[in-house]
Amino acid sequence: xxxxxxxxxxxxxxxxxxxxxxxxxxxGHATLYWYQQILGQGPKLLIQFQNNGVVDDSQxxxxxxxxxxxxxVDSTLKIQPAKLEDSAVYLCASSLEGLxxxxxxxxxxxxxxxx
Amino acid sequence: QKEVxxxxxxxxxxxxxxxxxxxxxxxxxxxxxxxxxxxxxxxxELLMYTYSSGNKExxxxxxxxxxxxxxxxxFIRDSQPSDSATYLCxxxxxxxxxxxxxxxxxxxKP
Numbered sequence: 279x280x281x282x283x284x285x286x287x288x289x290x291x292x293x294x295x296x297x298x299x300x301x302x303x304x305x306g307h308a309t310l311y312w313y314q315q316i317l318g319q320g321p322k323l324l325i326q327f328q329n330n331g332v333v334d335d336s337q338x339x340x341x342x343x344x345x346x347x348x349x350x351v352d353s354t355l356k357i358q359p360a361k362l363e364d365s366a367v368y369l370c371a372s373s374l375e376g377l378x379x380x381x382x383x384x385x386x387x388x389x390x391x392x393x
Numbered sequence: 394q395k396e397v398x399x400x401x402x403x404x405x406x407x408x409x410x411x412x413x414x415x416x417x418x419x420x421x422x423x424x425x426x427x428x429x430x431x432x433x434x435x436x437x438e439l440l441m442y443t444y445s446s447g448n449k450e451x452x453x454x455x456x457x458x459x460x461x462x463x464x465x466x467x468f469i470r471d472s473q474p475s476d477s478a479t480y481l482c483x484x485x486x487x488x489x490x491x492x493x494x495x496x497x498x499x500x501x502k503p
Contacts, residue, residue: 282436309489320399320481320493321437334490369436378489379425379444384436 280304282385284370290391296358299388303351303372309333310347311382312355313369321369327353328375360392396420397484399494408503412469416482416494419463423484426458427491428467431479440480441467472501 283302291297303310308329313321324343326334329350338345342361347353357364367389371382399416406412414428425444429437441456443449449456457466465482479498483491 311490318495320397320483320495321491322493323490326490334488371436373489376489378491379442379485379487381427381429381439381442382491383439384429386434386436389434 282370282372282383284368284385284388286388287386288389288391290393291360293362293392294359296356297360297390298354298356299368299370299390301353301355301370301385303353303370304383306374307372307383308350308375309373309378310353311371311373311378312345312353313371313384315367315369315387317366324355324368326378357390360390362392365390365392394419395494396423396492397482397494399482400497401495402497403500404497405500405502406472408472408474408501410472410501412472412476412499412501414467414469414480414482414497414499416465417463418465418484418492420484420486420492421463422486423463423492424487425485426456426465427483427485428454428456429481429483429493430476431481431496433478437481469499472499474501474503477501 310327312324315321327347367387455468479496
């Protein structure tokens, strides 16, 4: 089966600019996650979707981050305006409905550098 | 205090050695435990998951969970240079979202 697709792979922007990341999960995976991984740290959950509804966005900095999952398939994560501390790898992951406790499939991530 | 603490490493071993990677957790609600492997510039790849205390084996990998002491381990037997990567432990409640440790970087030297 095809894996989780993410684009772009790399992005460099100036602080205060906006940026968007795209994710296409594995076909049939109802649950989609966005994680932020800062260099030298483990991934930290930003938002969890079940189909096109938000399950958990408690750790999403909502003053600058937004995410949507239209039609319960693809998802977009946006940052506006970006700060230097947003430099990280943004990972998308997906799982079958109800099976997130048994592990996810991650994409390769988008590496964001804010200068 | 982080909910999942992982031995920071880095760890360097000769080929063929037995590797022990360790994590502790503080949240008693954690019930599911995973190990991921992450190669440089790649996303994490699920190696193993376990639910109950005890051991679970998959080839050269053994995951061990002790819920009474809140301790998680991953053992790699006959380590290979291709095992060189960062290993992440993760724990879930039953809500499907994972809390990760910060990873241990392993280098296996030929």
